[in-house]
Amino acid sequence: MFPNPATDILQIANSSGLIFDTFEIVDVSGRIVLQANLLAASLNSVDVSFLDTGIYFVRIIGEDGFVVRKLMVE
Numbered sequence: 001m002f003p004n005p006a007t008d009i010l011q012i013a014n015s016s017g018l019i020f021d022t023f024e025i026v027d028v029s030g031r032i033v034l035q036a037n038l039l040a041a042s043l044n045s046v047d048v049s050f051l052d053t054g055i056y057f058v059r060i061i062g063e064d065g066f067v068v069r070k071l072m073v074e
Contacts, residue, residue: 005072008049020062027056
């Protein structure tokens with residue numbers, strides 16, 4: 001996931017070989033502010049320009065479980 005901090009576009013790269021199909025951006029209160037399907041491509045772009053400045057969490061969900069990463073938006 002890059003760049004972090006992000007301002008407009010967030011890139012999500014998958015080089016692990018695991019199959020991820022959904023991602024969510026969650027604010028610090030636990031509210032899902034964006035949820036979408038990931039494409040089968042190894043690199044996906046996500047528009048985060050509508051998000052207020054602050055800290056969010058990105059959950060990437062797949063068949064084998066999920067990954068959570070902290071995201072800062074400027």
